[in-house]
Amino acid sequence: MSHPSHPVHPELRASVRWFPSFSFNRFLLGILRRLNFSRLYKARSPEGITIENVWVPGPPGAPDLRVRKYEPAQRAPGSPALLWIHGGGYILGMPEQSDTVCGRFAKELGILVIAVDYRLAPEHPFPAPLEDCYAALSWMHSHAGELKIDANRLAIGGDSAGGGLAAALAQLTRDRKQIKPVFQLLLYPMLDDRTAIRADHKGTGKYIWTPGSNVFGWTSYLAQTPGGPSAPKYAVPARTEDLTGLPPAWLGTGTLDLFYEEDVEYARRLQASGVPCELHEVPGAYHAFEVFAGDAAISRDFIARQVAALKRALTATG
Template sequence: MASHSAASGQPLRCRLGPDHPAPAAVEDAYAGLCGLAERAGDLNIDIDRIAIGGASAGGGIAAALALLAHDRAEIRPVFQLLLYPMLDDRTTTRTDLDTLKVRVWTPKSNRYGWSSYLGDAVAGPDVSPYAAAARREDLTGLPPAWIGVGTLDLFHDEDVEYARRLSDSGVPCDLDVIPGAFHGFDLVFPKAEVSREFWRRQARALKGAL
Protein backbone atom coordinates (compact mmCIF):
# COMPACT_ATOMS: atom_id res chain seq x y z
CA MET A 1 0.00 0.00 0.00
CA ALA A 2 1.06 3.54 -0.47
CA SER A 3 -0.38 6.62 1.13
CA HIS A 4 0.89 9.95 2.42
CA SER A 5 1.75 11.16 5.86
CA ALA A 6 -0.29 14.21 6.81
CA ALA A 7 2.70 15.59 8.69
CA SER A 8 5.38 15.20 6.04
CA GLY A 9 3.53 14.65 2.80
CA GLN A 10 6.00 11.87 2.00
CA PRO A 11 4.91 8.48 0.64
CA LEU A 12 4.34 5.89 3.33
CA ARG A 13 4.97 2.34 2.11
CA CYS A 14 4.21 -0.97 3.69
CA ARG A 15 7.31 -2.78 4.92
CA LEU A 16 7.58 -6.40 3.84
CA GLY A 17 8.95 -9.59 5.36
CA PRO A 18 11.31 -11.21 5.89
CA ASP A 19 13.31 -8.00 6.33
CA HIS A 20 10.45 -6.50 8.31
CA PRO A 21 8.46 -9.24 10.08
CA ALA A 22 5.07 -8.86 11.70
CA PRO A 23 3.58 -6.59 12.88
CA ALA A 24 5.42 -4.08 10.63
CA ALA A 25 3.02 -4.40 7.69
CA VAL A 26 -0.17 -3.87 9.66
CA GLU A 27 1.36 -0.99 11.60
CA ASP A 28 2.26 0.64 8.30
CA ALA A 29 -1.26 0.04 7.02
CA TYR A 30 -2.62 1.64 10.18
CA ALA A 31 -0.33 4.65 9.73
CA GLY A 32 -1.66 5.00 6.20
CA LEU A 33 -5.24 4.81 7.45
CA CYS A 34 -4.59 7.50 10.05
CA GLY A 35 -2.82 9.66 7.49
CA LEU A 36 -5.83 9.38 5.22
CA ALA A 37 -8.13 10.45 8.06
CA GLU A 38 -5.87 13.37 8.98
CA ARG A 39 -6.05 14.70 5.42
CA ALA A 40 -9.74 13.96 4.98
CA GLY A 41 -10.64 17.63 4.68
CA ASP A 42 -8.05 18.31 1.98
CA LEU A 43 -9.02 15.17 0.07
CA ASN A 44 -12.79 15.60 0.50
CA ILE A 45 -13.06 12.26 2.27
CA ASP A 46 -15.90 11.35 4.62
CA ILE A 47 -14.10 9.59 7.46
CA ASP A 48 -17.34 7.85 8.39
CA ARG A 49 -17.32 6.09 5.00
CA ILE A 50 -13.87 4.54 4.73
CA ALA A 51 -13.56 0.91 3.65
CA ILE A 52 -10.43 -1.22 3.80
CA GLY A 53 -9.56 -4.30 1.81
CA GLY A 54 -7.00 -6.46 0.12
CA ALA A 55 -6.32 -9.75 -1.61
CA SER A 56 -4.38 -12.79 -0.41
CA ALA A 57 -1.68 -11.61 2.04
CA GLY A 58 -3.08 -8.11 1.59
CA GLY A 59 -6.47 -9.43 2.62
CA GLY A 60 -4.89 -10.83 5.76
CA ILE A 61 -3.32 -7.46 6.52
CA ALA A 62 -6.67 -5.76 5.92
CA ALA A 63 -8.39 -8.16 8.34
CA ALA A 64 -5.68 -7.49 10.93
CA LEU A 65 -6.03 -3.77 10.29
CA ALA A 66 -9.74 -4.01 11.10
CA LEU A 67 -8.80 -5.54 14.45
CA LEU A 68 -6.15 -2.94 15.19
CA ALA A 69 -8.41 -0.03 14.24
CA HIS A 70 -11.20 -1.44 16.40
CA ASP A 71 -8.92 -1.83 19.41
CA ARG A 72 -7.28 1.59 19.15
CA ALA A 73 -10.64 3.27 18.49
CA GLU A 74 -9.10 6.28 16.74
CA ILE A 75 -10.66 5.68 13.35
CA ARG A 76 -13.24 3.05 12.47
CA PRO A 77 -13.52 1.69 8.93
CA VAL A 78 -17.10 0.88 8.02
CA PHE A 79 -16.38 -2.12 5.80
CA GLN A 80 -13.72 -4.73 5.04
CA LEU A 81 -13.45 -6.29 1.57
CA LEU A 82 -11.38 -9.46 1.78
CA LEU A 83 -10.40 -11.38 -1.35
CA TYR A 84 -9.23 -14.92 -0.56
CA PRO A 85 -7.47 -13.52 2.54
CA MET A 86 -4.50 -15.21 4.23
CA LEU A 87 -5.74 -15.39 7.80
CA ASP A 88 -4.37 -18.37 9.73
CA ASP A 89 -0.72 -19.37 10.05
CA ARG A 90 -1.77 -22.65 11.63
CA THR A 91 -2.71 -23.99 8.20
CA THR A 92 1.02 -24.59 7.72
CA THR A 93 0.69 -27.62 10.03
CA ARG A 94 -2.17 -29.23 8.08
CA THR A 95 -0.76 -32.22 6.21
CA ASP A 96 -4.10 -32.88 4.50
CA LEU A 97 -3.60 -29.76 2.40
CA ASP A 98 -0.64 -31.42 0.67
CA THR A 99 -3.05 -33.69 -1.19
CA LEU A 100 -5.35 -30.96 -2.47
CA LYS A 101 -5.26 -30.07 -6.15
CA VAL A 102 -4.66 -26.38 -5.54
CA ARG A 103 -3.02 -24.03 -8.04
CA VAL A 104 -0.83 -20.92 -7.77
CA TRP A 105 -0.67 -20.90 -3.95
CA THR A 106 0.47 -24.29 -2.68
CA PRO A 107 1.20 -25.68 0.80
CA LYS A 108 4.89 -25.03 0.11
CA SER A 109 4.11 -21.42 -0.83
CA ASN A 110 2.01 -21.10 2.30
CA ARG A 111 4.76 -22.31 4.59
CA TYR A 112 7.28 -20.00 2.95
CA GLY A 113 4.94 -17.01 3.12
CA TRP A 114 4.05 -17.42 6.77
CA SER A 115 7.66 -18.16 7.76
CA SER A 116 8.77 -14.98 6.00
CA TYR A 117 6.20 -12.99 7.93
CA LEU A 118 6.43 -14.64 11.35
CA GLY A 119 9.85 -16.28 11.43
CA ASP A 120 10.21 -19.09 13.94
CA ALA A 121 6.95 -18.09 15.64
CA VAL A 122 4.81 -19.50 12.82
CA ALA A 123 2.10 -21.88 14.09
CA GLY A 124 3.33 -21.38 17.66
CA PRO A 125 1.39 -20.25 20.72
CA ASP A 126 2.45 -16.60 20.69
CA VAL A 127 1.30 -15.34 17.29
CA SER A 128 -0.59 -12.05 17.56
CA PRO A 129 -4.02 -11.60 15.93
CA TYR A 130 -2.53 -8.46 14.40
CA ALA A 131 -0.33 -10.83 12.39
CA ALA A 132 -2.86 -13.62 11.78
CA ALA A 133 -6.42 -12.38 12.19
CA ALA A 134 -7.87 -15.86 12.68
CA ARG A 135 -6.05 -15.99 16.01
CA ARG A 136 -8.49 -13.44 17.42
CA GLU A 137 -11.02 -15.08 19.72
CA ASP A 138 -13.47 -12.18 20.08
CA LEU A 139 -14.61 -10.73 16.75
CA THR A 140 -17.47 -8.63 18.06
CA GLY A 141 -17.62 -5.00 17.03
CA LEU A 142 -15.68 -5.37 13.80
CA PRO A 143 -16.89 -3.66 10.62
CA PRO A 144 -19.14 -5.62 8.24
CA ALA A 145 -17.26 -7.78 5.78
CA TRP A 146 -17.38 -9.40 2.38
CA ILE A 147 -15.18 -12.45 1.85
CA GLY A 148 -14.67 -14.10 -1.53
CA VAL A 149 -12.79 -17.36 -2.06
CA GLY A 150 -12.78 -20.32 -4.44
CA THR A 151 -13.36 -23.95 -3.54
CA LEU A 152 -9.89 -24.90 -4.85
CA ASP A 153 -8.13 -22.14 -2.95
CA LEU A 154 -5.77 -23.21 -0.19
CA PHE A 155 -7.38 -20.54 2.01
CA HIS A 156 -10.93 -21.83 1.45
CA ASP A 157 -11.40 -23.49 4.83
CA GLU A 158 -9.91 -20.72 6.94
CA ASP A 159 -11.86 -18.05 5.02
CA VAL A 160 -15.17 -19.88 5.38
CA GLU A 161 -14.48 -20.40 9.07
CA TYR A 162 -13.61 -16.73 9.61
CA ALA A 163 -16.80 -15.69 7.86
CA ARG A 164 -18.78 -18.03 10.11
CA ARG A 165 -17.13 -16.65 13.23
CA LEU A 166 -17.79 -13.07 12.17
CA SER A 167 -21.47 -13.86 11.64
CA ASP A 168 -21.68 -15.73 14.94
CA SER A 169 -20.19 -12.65 16.63
CA GLY A 170 -22.92 -10.43 15.23
CA VAL A 171 -20.78 -8.93 12.46
CA PRO A 172 -22.60 -8.84 9.10
CA CYS A 173 -20.53 -10.89 6.67
CA ASP A 174 -21.32 -11.93 3.10
CA LEU A 175 -19.40 -15.03 2.05
CA ASP A 176 -19.01 -15.60 -1.69
CA VAL A 177 -17.63 -19.05 -2.53
CA ILE A 178 -16.74 -19.60 -6.19
CA PRO A 179 -16.97 -23.26 -7.30
CA GLY A 180 -13.82 -24.54 -8.95
CA ALA A 181 -11.88 -21.30 -8.48
CA PHE A 182 -8.26 -21.36 -7.35
CA HIS A 183 -6.16 -18.73 -5.59
CA GLY A 184 -5.83 -15.59 -7.69
CA PHE A 185 -7.99 -16.98 -10.48
CA ASP A 186 -9.34 -13.53 -11.27
CA LEU A 187 -5.83 -12.24 -11.90
CA VAL A 188 -4.74 -15.21 -13.98
CA PHE A 189 -7.88 -15.13 -16.13
CA PRO A 190 -9.20 -11.56 -15.78
CA LYS A 191 -11.36 -11.76 -18.91
CA ALA A 192 -13.15 -14.97 -17.95
CA GLU A 193 -16.79 -14.45 -17.08
CA VAL A 194 -16.33 -16.02 -13.64
CA SER A 195 -13.63 -13.42 -12.91
CA ARG A 196 -15.72 -10.56 -14.23
CA GLU A 197 -18.64 -11.65 -12.09
CA PHE A 198 -16.34 -11.93 -9.08
CA TRP A 199 -15.32 -8.29 -9.55
CA ARG A 200 -18.94 -7.22 -10.05
CA ARG A 201 -19.89 -8.83 -6.76
CA GLN A 202 -17.12 -6.97 -4.99
CA ALA A 203 -18.25 -3.70 -6.53
CA ARG A 204 -21.83 -4.30 -5.45
CA ALA A 205 -20.73 -5.15 -1.91
CA LEU A 206 -18.57 -2.04 -1.67
CA LYS A 207 -21.26 0.20 -3.14
CA GLY A 208 -23.82 -1.19 -0.71
CA ALA A 209 -21.52 -0.61 2.25
CA LEU A 210 -20.76 2.99 1.35
Protein backbone atom coordinates in the same frame (compact mmCIF):
# COMPACT_ATOMS: atom_id res chain seq x y z
CA MET B 1 -14.47 -29.07 8.20
CA SER B 2 -15.09 -31.41 5.30
CA HIS B 3 -14.14 -30.22 1.87
CA PRO B 4 -14.64 -32.20 -1.33
CA SER B 5 -11.84 -32.07 -3.85
CA HIS B 6 -13.18 -29.94 -6.70
CA PRO B 7 -11.70 -30.04 -10.18
CA VAL B 8 -10.71 -26.75 -11.77
CA HIS B 9 -13.74 -24.91 -13.10
CA PRO B 10 -14.14 -25.42 -16.86
CA GLU B 11 -13.75 -21.69 -17.52
CA LEU B 12 -10.39 -21.69 -15.70
CA ARG B 13 -8.77 -24.83 -17.05
CA ALA B 14 -6.97 -23.11 -19.92
CA SER B 15 -5.43 -20.61 -17.50
CA VAL B 16 -3.77 -23.30 -15.35
CA ARG B 17 -2.44 -25.43 -18.19
CA TRP B 18 1.03 -23.90 -18.11
CA PHE B 19 1.27 -22.81 -14.48
CA PRO B 20 4.67 -23.75 -13.03
CA SER B 21 4.59 -25.60 -9.72
CA PHE B 22 6.97 -24.04 -7.18
CA SER B 23 7.17 -22.82 -3.63
CA PHE B 24 8.77 -19.60 -2.50
CA ASN B 25 12.09 -19.60 -0.67
CA ARG B 26 14.76 -16.98 -0.02
CA PHE B 27 16.58 -17.73 -3.26
CA LEU B 28 13.48 -17.42 -5.45
CA LEU B 29 12.32 -14.35 -3.55
CA GLY B 30 15.67 -12.69 -4.22
CA ILE B 31 15.40 -13.40 -7.94
CA LEU B 32 11.90 -11.94 -8.17
CA ARG B 33 12.93 -8.88 -6.19
CA ARG B 34 15.89 -8.30 -8.53
CA LEU B 35 13.60 -8.51 -11.56
CA ASN B 36 12.26 -5.15 -10.41
CA PHE B 37 8.51 -5.24 -9.97
CA SER B 38 8.17 -1.72 -11.32
CA ARG B 39 8.84 -3.27 -14.72
CA LEU B 40 6.58 -6.24 -14.22
CA TYR B 41 3.76 -4.00 -13.06
CA LYS B 42 3.91 -0.99 -15.33
CA ALA B 43 1.48 1.67 -14.23
CA ARG B 44 -1.77 1.25 -16.13
CA SER B 45 -3.87 4.34 -15.75
CA PRO B 46 -7.51 3.42 -16.38
CA GLU B 47 -9.40 5.86 -18.52
CA GLY B 48 -10.68 8.74 -16.43
CA ILE B 49 -8.45 7.93 -13.44
CA THR B 50 -5.50 10.02 -12.29
CA ILE B 51 -2.79 8.09 -10.43
CA GLU B 52 -0.35 9.86 -8.12
CA ASN B 53 2.31 8.66 -5.69
CA VAL B 54 2.38 10.50 -2.38
CA TRP B 55 4.71 10.18 0.61
CA VAL B 56 3.00 10.25 4.00
CA PRO B 57 4.24 9.85 7.59
CA GLY B 58 4.97 6.25 8.53
CA PRO B 59 4.49 4.71 11.97
CA PRO B 60 6.39 6.33 14.87
CA GLY B 61 10.12 5.78 14.38
CA ALA B 62 9.68 4.36 10.88
CA PRO B 63 10.39 5.90 7.47
CA ASP B 64 7.84 7.82 5.47
CA LEU B 65 5.42 5.68 3.55
CA ARG B 66 4.52 5.73 -0.13
CA VAL B 67 0.84 5.57 -0.98
CA ARG B 68 -0.71 5.51 -4.44
CA LYS B 69 -3.79 7.66 -5.05
CA TYR B 70 -6.47 6.77 -7.61
CA GLU B 71 -8.61 9.82 -8.31
CA PRO B 72 -11.65 9.57 -10.60
CA ALA B 73 -12.60 12.53 -12.75
CA GLN B 74 -15.14 14.87 -11.19
CA ARG B 75 -15.34 13.03 -7.87
CA ALA B 76 -17.91 14.59 -5.54
CA PRO B 77 -16.42 16.32 -2.48
CA GLY B 78 -16.97 14.32 0.69
CA SER B 79 -17.01 11.00 -1.11
CA PRO B 80 -16.19 7.73 0.65
CA ALA B 81 -12.69 6.31 0.29
CA LEU B 82 -11.04 2.91 0.24
CA LEU B 83 -7.65 1.87 1.59
CA TRP B 84 -6.40 -1.03 -0.54
CA ILE B 85 -3.68 -3.46 0.60
CA HIS B 86 -1.94 -5.54 -2.08
CA GLY B 87 -1.20 -9.24 -1.83
CA GLY B 88 2.07 -11.12 -2.11
CA GLY B 89 2.28 -13.51 0.83
CA TYR B 90 3.62 -10.74 3.12
CA ILE B 91 6.93 -11.05 1.23
CA LEU B 92 6.38 -9.60 -2.23
CA GLY B 93 4.45 -7.04 -4.21
CA MET B 94 3.75 -3.33 -4.54
CA PRO B 95 0.72 -1.09 -5.12
CA GLU B 96 1.26 -0.97 -8.88
CA GLN B 97 0.07 -4.56 -9.18
CA SER B 98 -3.35 -3.34 -8.06
CA ASP B 99 -3.70 -0.49 -10.56
CA THR B 100 -6.50 -2.24 -12.41
CA VAL B 101 -8.36 -3.20 -9.23
CA CYS B 102 -8.02 0.20 -7.59
CA GLY B 103 -8.79 2.07 -10.79
CA ARG B 104 -11.95 0.02 -11.22
CA PHE B 105 -13.21 0.77 -7.72
CA ALA B 106 -12.41 4.46 -8.11
CA LYS B 107 -14.10 4.79 -11.48
CA GLU B 108 -17.19 2.65 -10.93
CA LEU B 109 -17.94 3.97 -7.44
CA GLY B 110 -16.69 7.55 -7.78
CA ILE B 111 -14.49 7.24 -4.71
CA LEU B 112 -10.90 7.98 -3.79
CA VAL B 113 -8.75 4.84 -3.49
CA ILE B 114 -5.43 4.78 -1.66
CA ALA B 115 -3.07 1.80 -2.04
CA VAL B 116 -0.31 1.47 0.56
CA ASP B 117 3.25 0.41 -0.18
CA TYR B 118 3.83 -1.35 3.13
CA ARG B 119 7.16 -2.84 4.17
CA LEU B 120 7.70 -6.51 3.41
CA ALA B 121 8.94 -9.53 5.33
CA PRO B 122 11.32 -11.15 6.02
CA GLU B 123 13.31 -7.89 6.26
CA HIS B 124 10.37 -6.24 8.02
CA PRO B 125 8.30 -8.84 9.89
CA PHE B 126 5.20 -8.18 11.97
CA PRO B 127 4.23 -5.62 13.17
CA ALA B 128 5.88 -3.37 10.55
CA PRO B 129 3.54 -4.17 7.59
CA LEU B 130 0.40 -3.83 9.72
CA GLU B 131 1.57 -0.61 11.35
CA ASP B 132 2.30 0.80 7.88
CA CYS B 133 -1.29 0.06 6.89
CA TYR B 134 -2.55 1.71 10.06
CA ALA B 135 -0.39 4.76 9.35
CA ALA B 136 -1.85 5.06 5.84
CA LEU B 137 -5.39 4.80 7.17
CA SER B 138 -4.60 7.34 9.89
CA TRP B 139 -3.30 9.74 7.26
CA MET B 140 -6.50 9.35 5.25
CA HIS B 141 -8.57 9.97 8.36
CA SER B 142 -6.63 13.01 9.59
CA HIS B 143 -6.36 14.56 6.10
CA ALA B 144 -9.96 13.91 5.08
CA GLY B 145 -10.62 17.59 4.49
CA GLU B 146 -7.58 18.01 2.27
CA LEU B 147 -8.42 14.80 0.39
CA LYS B 148 -12.10 15.82 0.12
CA ILE B 149 -13.32 12.55 1.55
CA ASP B 150 -15.69 11.62 4.37
CA ALA B 151 -13.64 10.48 7.38
CA ASN B 152 -16.67 8.54 8.58
CA ARG B 153 -16.92 6.49 5.38
CA LEU B 154 -13.56 4.80 5.07
CA ALA B 155 -13.47 1.19 3.87
CA ILE B 156 -10.51 -1.16 3.95
CA GLY B 157 -9.76 -4.09 1.69
CA GLY B 158 -7.13 -6.29 0.15
CA ASP B 159 -6.35 -9.54 -1.59
CA SER B 160 -4.44 -12.58 -0.26
CA ALA B 161 -1.91 -11.34 2.31
CA GLY B 162 -3.41 -7.89 1.76
CA GLY B 163 -6.75 -9.35 2.78
CA GLY B 164 -5.11 -10.76 5.89
CA LEU B 165 -3.67 -7.34 6.69
CA ALA B 166 -7.08 -5.75 6.09
CA ALA B 167 -8.69 -8.21 8.52
CA ALA B 168 -5.96 -7.52 11.09
CA LEU B 169 -6.34 -3.77 10.52
CA ALA B 170 -10.06 -4.06 11.23
CA GLN B 171 -9.24 -5.69 14.56
CA LEU B 172 -6.55 -3.14 15.37
CA THR B 173 -8.72 -0.13 14.62
CA ARG B 174 -11.56 -1.57 16.69
CA ASP B 175 -9.28 -1.84 19.73
CA ARG B 176 -7.44 1.47 19.30
CA LYS B 177 -10.76 3.30 18.94
CA GLN B 178 -9.37 6.19 16.88
CA ILE B 179 -10.71 5.26 13.43
CA LYS B 180 -13.81 3.26 12.60
CA PRO B 181 -13.79 1.71 9.10
CA VAL B 182 -17.28 1.05 7.81
CA PHE B 183 -16.48 -2.05 5.73
CA GLN B 184 -13.83 -4.68 5.04
CA LEU B 185 -13.50 -6.23 1.59
CA LEU B 186 -11.52 -9.47 1.87
CA LEU B 187 -10.42 -11.30 -1.27
CA TYR B 188 -9.19 -14.84 -0.49
CA PRO B 189 -7.44 -13.48 2.60
CA MET B 190 -4.37 -15.09 4.21
CA LEU B 191 -5.69 -15.36 7.75
CA ASP B 192 -4.36 -18.39 9.62
CA ASP B 193 -0.76 -19.54 10.08
CA ARG B 194 -2.02 -22.91 11.31
CA THR B 195 -2.88 -23.84 7.73
CA ALA B 196 0.90 -24.02 7.21
CA ILE B 197 1.19 -27.06 9.47
CA ARG B 198 -1.78 -29.00 8.15
CA ALA B 199 -0.77 -32.30 6.60
CA ASP B 200 -3.86 -32.70 4.42
CA HIS B 201 -4.88 -29.76 2.24
CA LYS B 202 -7.75 -31.67 0.64
CA GLY B 203 -6.91 -30.84 -2.95
CA THR B 204 -6.35 -27.11 -2.38
CA GLY B 205 -3.22 -25.06 -2.93
CA LYS B 206 -2.06 -26.65 -6.15
CA TYR B 207 -1.92 -23.40 -8.12
CA ILE B 208 -0.29 -19.99 -7.49
CA TRP B 209 0.07 -20.16 -3.69
CA THR B 210 1.20 -23.57 -2.51
CA PRO B 211 1.60 -25.11 0.95
CA GLY B 212 5.37 -24.64 0.71
CA SER B 213 4.99 -20.96 -0.14
CA ASN B 214 2.58 -20.61 2.75
CA VAL B 215 5.13 -21.96 5.21
CA PHE B 216 7.75 -19.53 3.89
CA GLY B 217 5.37 -16.58 3.89
CA TRP B 218 4.15 -17.08 7.43
CA THR B 219 7.65 -17.87 8.74
CA SER B 220 8.91 -14.64 7.17
CA TYR B 221 6.06 -12.53 8.53
CA LEU B 222 5.99 -13.95 12.05
CA ALA B 223 9.78 -14.37 12.37
CA GLN B 224 9.00 -17.69 13.99
CA THR B 225 7.79 -21.13 12.98
CA PRO B 226 4.10 -20.89 12.03
CA GLY B 227 1.39 -22.91 13.70
CA GLY B 228 2.90 -22.82 17.18
CA PRO B 229 0.89 -22.57 20.40
CA SER B 230 0.68 -18.78 20.16
CA ALA B 231 1.27 -15.85 17.86
CA PRO B 232 1.58 -12.10 18.49
CA LYS B 233 -1.74 -10.31 18.87
CA TYR B 234 -3.06 -9.00 15.51
CA ALA B 235 -0.43 -10.96 13.54
CA VAL B 236 -2.82 -13.81 12.70
CA PRO B 237 -6.40 -12.57 12.32
CA ALA B 238 -7.92 -16.05 12.60
CA ARG B 239 -6.42 -16.47 16.07
CA THR B 240 -8.28 -13.49 17.51
CA GLU B 241 -10.95 -14.93 19.77
CA ASP B 242 -13.25 -11.91 20.04
CA LEU B 243 -14.58 -10.81 16.64
CA THR B 244 -17.46 -8.71 17.94
CA GLY B 245 -17.70 -5.10 16.89
CA LEU B 246 -15.77 -5.47 13.65
CA PRO B 247 -16.91 -3.73 10.45
CA PRO B 248 -19.29 -5.57 8.12
CA ALA B 249 -17.43 -7.71 5.62
CA TRP B 250 -17.54 -9.31 2.20
CA LEU B 251 -15.28 -12.33 1.81
CA GLY B 252 -14.71 -14.14 -1.49
CA THR B 253 -12.69 -17.31 -1.99
CA GLY B 254 -12.36 -20.23 -4.40
CA THR B 255 -12.81 -23.84 -3.35
CA LEU B 256 -9.38 -24.78 -4.72
CA ASP B 257 -7.65 -21.94 -2.88
CA LEU B 258 -5.26 -23.05 -0.14
CA PHE B 259 -7.03 -20.52 2.12
CA TYR B 260 -10.50 -21.91 1.40
CA GLU B 261 -11.15 -23.54 4.77
CA GLU B 262 -9.63 -20.80 6.88
CA ASP B 263 -11.59 -18.18 4.91
CA VAL B 264 -14.92 -19.96 5.25
CA GLU B 265 -14.31 -20.54 8.95
CA TYR B 266 -13.46 -16.86 9.53
CA ALA B 267 -16.58 -15.72 7.68
CA ARG B 268 -18.73 -18.05 9.77
CA ARG B 269 -17.08 -16.82 12.97
CA LEU B 270 -17.79 -13.22 11.97
CA GLN B 271 -21.42 -14.10 11.37
CA ALA B 272 -21.64 -15.95 14.70
CA SER B 273 -20.19 -12.86 16.41
CA GLY B 274 -22.93 -10.66 15.03
CA VAL B 275 -20.78 -9.09 12.30
CA PRO B 276 -22.60 -8.94 8.93
CA CYS B 277 -20.48 -10.94 6.52
CA GLU B 278 -21.35 -11.99 3.00
CA LEU B 279 -19.41 -15.09 1.97
CA HIS B 280 -19.00 -15.87 -1.72
CA GLU B 281 -17.49 -19.25 -2.63
CA VAL B 282 -16.42 -19.91 -6.22
CA PRO B 283 -16.47 -23.63 -7.12
CA GLY B 284 -13.33 -24.87 -8.83
CA ALA B 285 -11.49 -21.56 -8.49
CA TYR B 286 -7.82 -21.36 -7.49
CA HIS B 287 -5.98 -18.57 -5.68
CA ALA B 288 -6.25 -15.19 -7.44
CA PHE B 289 -8.07 -16.81 -10.38
CA GLU B 290 -9.67 -13.55 -11.50
CA VAL B 291 -6.20 -12.06 -12.03
CA PHE B 292 -5.02 -14.86 -14.31
CA ALA B 293 -8.34 -15.53 -16.06
CA GLY B 294 -9.95 -12.12 -16.06
CA ASP B 295 -12.07 -12.75 -19.13
CA ALA B 296 -13.80 -15.82 -17.69
CA ALA B 297 -17.47 -15.29 -16.81
CA ILE B 298 -16.94 -16.46 -13.23
CA SER B 299 -14.07 -13.98 -12.88
CA ARG B 300 -16.20 -11.12 -14.15
CA ASP B 301 -18.97 -12.17 -11.76
CA PHE B 302 -16.50 -12.32 -8.86
CA ILE B 303 -15.30 -8.81 -9.62
CA ALA B 304 -18.83 -7.46 -10.08
CA ARG B 305 -19.85 -8.86 -6.70
CA GLN B 306 -16.97 -7.02 -5.02
CA VAL B 307 -17.94 -3.73 -6.60
CA ALA B 308 -21.59 -4.22 -5.70
CA ALA B 309 -20.82 -5.13 -2.10
CA LEU B 310 -18.58 -2.10 -1.65
CA LYS B 311 -21.19 0.14 -3.26
CA ARG B 312 -23.93 -1.16 -0.95
CA ALA B 313 -21.76 -0.65 2.12
CA LEU B 314 -20.68 2.87 1.24
CA THR B 315 -24.16 3.90 0.15
CA ALA B 316 -25.67 2.57 3.36
CA THR B 317 -23.31 4.73 5.43
CA GLY B 318 -23.91 7.87 3.40
